[in-house]
Amino acid sequence: xxxxxxxNLKSPRVKAARRLTKRAFxxxxxxxxxxxPQAVREALKLDGVTLELFTTAExxxxxxELVTEATLQGVPVHRASGEVLAELSQTVTxxxxxxxxxxxxxxxxxxxxxTPRLVAVLAHVRDPGxxxxxxxxxxxxxxxxxxxxxxxxxxxxxxxxxxSAGSLFHLPVVIGTPAAVAARHLRERGLRVLAADGAGKHTxxxxxxxxxxxxxxxxxxxxLPEEVLAxxxxxxxxxxxxxxxxxxxxxxxxxxxxxxxxxxxxx
Amino acid sequence: xxxxxxxNLKSPRVKAARRLTKRAFxxxxxxxxxxxPQAVREALKLDGVTLELFTTAExxxxxxELVTEATLQGVPVHRASGEVLAELSQTVTxxxxxxxxxxxxxxxxxxxxxTPRLVAVLAHVRDPGxxxxxxxxxxxxxxxxxxxxxxxxxxxxxxxxxxSAGSLFHLPVVIGTPAAVAARHLRERGLRVLAADGAGKHTxxxxxxxxxxxxxxxxxxxxLPEEVLAxxxxxxxxxxxxxxxxxxxxxxxxxxxxxxxxxxxxx
Numbered sequence: 146x147x148x149x150x151x152x153n154l155k156s157p158r159v160k161a162a163r164r165l166t167k168r169a170f171x172x173x174x175x176x177x178x179x180x181x182p183q184a185v186r187e188a189l190k191l192d193g194v195t196l197e198l199f200t201t202a203e204x205x206x207x208x209x210e211l212v213t214e215a216t217l218q219g220v221p222v223h224r225a226s227g228e229v230l231a232e233l234s235q236t237v238t239x240x241x242x243x244x245x246x247x248x249x250x251x252x253x254x255x256x257x258x259x260t261p262r263l264v265a266v267l268a269h270v271r272d273p274g275x276x277x278x279x280x281x282x283x284x285x286x287x288x289x290x291x292x293x294x295x296x297x298x299x300x301x302x303x304x305x306x307x308x309s310a311g312s313l314f315h316l317p318v319v320i321g322t323p324a325a326v327a328a329r330h331l332r333e334r335g336l337r338v339l340a341a342d343g344a345g346k347h348t349x350x351x352x353x354x355x356x357x358x359x360x361x362x363x364x365x366x367x368x369l370p371e372e373v374l375a376x377x378x379x380x381x382x383x384x385x386x387x388x389x390x391x392x393x394x395x396x397x398x399x400x401x402x403x404x405x406x407x408x409x410x411x412x
Numbered sequence: 413x414x415x416x417x418x419x420n421l422k423s424p425r426v427k428a429a430r431r432l433t434k435r436a437f438x439x440x441x442x443x444x445x446x447x448x449p450q451a452v453r454e455a456l457k458l459d460g461v462t463l464e465l466f467t468t469a470e471x472x473x474x475x476x477e478l479v480t481e482a483t484l485q486g487v488p489v490h491r492a493s494g495e496v497l498a499e500l501s502q503t504v505t506x507x508x509x510x511x512x513x514x515x516x517x518x519x520x521x522x523x524x525x526x527t528p529r530l531v532a533v534l535a536h537v538r539d540p541g542x543x544x545x546x547x548x549x550x551x552x553x554x555x556x557x558x559x560x561x562x563x564x565x566x567x568x569x570x571x572x573x574x575x576s577a578g579s580l581f582h583l584p585v586v587i588g589t590p591a592a593v594a595a596r597h598l599r600e601r602g603l604r605v606l607a608a609d610g611a612g613k614h615t616x617x618x619x620x621x622x623x624x625x626x627x628x629x630x631x632x633x634x635x636l637p638e639e640v641l642a643x644x645x646x647x648x649x650x651x652x653x654x655x656x657x658x659x660x661x662x663x664x665x666x667x668x669x670x671x672x673x674x675x676x677x678x679x
Contacts (some may be wrong), residue, residue: 278660281656281659281663282659282663284654285652287654288654310656315654384673387555389548389578390577390578393545393575397666399664403671406653407651
């Protein structure tokens with residue numbers, strides 16, 4: 146434990162972490178915040194990702210293994226008051242554990258393996274909760290990588306990190322690639338590029354999903370722009386069997402990703 | 413338009429609607445609030461469901477068809493100030509349209525048709541956003557009904573109504589049935605009762621989903637209690653192909669419901 150309990154909300158250490166709740170400062174400092182035991186655990190599984198750990202005395206008693214692991218890795222552990230954790234937290238009920246991490250994204254070329262099977266592209270996805278949930282679903286479906294295009298939300302947004310439930314640390318994440326560039330690159334790597342859109346001619350029921358596939362998911366309200374649809378090999382919609390107008394974006398993405406994952410595995 | 417613009421937050425009419433943001437008063441008055449053009453549109457498609465409509469002058473210009481439809485149905489339309497709508501709204505960005513509706517749920521016996529194919533049961537689901545998203549997915553997947561057990565969130569909760577995106581008005585909804593009672597009733601109606609649980613022996617990949625199925629979904633954090641698992645014909649998990657620990661509840665539910673819907677339709 147480095148020094149005594151941090152209680153001053155205005156201390157330089159707290160202020161340096163607090164500013165990471167803003168995207169501009171995350172970009173500038175090349176760091177972000179991962180909150181809660183699950184995120185901290187997953188961050189600590191990666192070498193050199195966790196830079197600092199803030200913890201309350203109470204959280205330390207609940208998760209001694211995380212504090213031990215951080216200490217073993219030489220990560221500075223700051224015991225802080227509940228008030229300090231609340232100041233750094235972006236949740237209603239702060240969990241008493243928060244890691245400052247280095248950004249983990251990688252270039253597109255590096256993220257996609259030589260023979261990829263499944264990649265998720267988030268184009269113009271603006272809701273951080275949706276984006277995080279799609280990352281989690283992509284991870285669960287065994288995707289090779291997740292690409293956030295230049296017009297999408299920041300994956301390091303607190304809500305996105307939280308909704309990803311650790312998946313941000315599990316699979317290669319790419320940021321800032323224009324959708325059309327991503328589509329072309331993924332096609333060159335042997336993936337069939339499918340745009341998920343309610344206006345698609347085909348449905349999941351009438352496309353063969355057993356081959357390597359990249360899915361592009363669009364904006365919550367207005368779907369995918371023309372130029373992205375034009376880059377896709379096919380535009381596919383989730384069939385609506387009832388009266389709903391559409392599916393929630395994260396739900397639709399999960400259905401598409403799992404349809405691919407299962408078609409690739411189940412004969 | 414009944415009278416002049418409502419501006420007084422303390423007027424009896426506003427207070428009578430405002431109290432419907434609380435479950436106890438919804439139960440007592442047998443009414444709930446449906447906010448936004450999509451919810452209002454779907455409510456107006458059902459006979460006698462919409463009891464009152466609050467609208468701002470601006471929303472009226474944007475959605476004249478909804479005001480016309482309400483008027484044709486003899487629904488009192490109250491033009492109100494943005495402040496009044498904000499007072500009644502439970503969203504950060506009120507949409508200027510809000511209907512007071514009568515409760516729409518039906519008894520279990522009535523909700524389930526003679527030869528049902530797909531039913532979703534929400535047992536101990538506590539997050540209203542998740543519950544609404546599951547309702548929407550169930551609707552999209554062509555489910556016959558959605559059952560909220562006695563330990564689940566209130567489907568008339570504002571967040572749940574909003575997340576359902578109109579689906580609350582599309583398919584029969586049952587509330588307050590104990591999970592075990594629902595399971596037995598659904599089995600008697602010829603449905604195979606599957607509990608969705610991360611601890612399931614079988615995965616979606618190794619169960620035959622082509623027959624009539626009822627899915628039971630559990631709590632976000634701790635899944636389904638033993639007594640509910642014991643009532644199920646089988647406990648099934650969504651396979652995790654990557655490193656994610658689990659899926660978000662609504663995402664998992666959508667994957668299960670669509671797996672059933674597609675197995676029932678695609679040869």
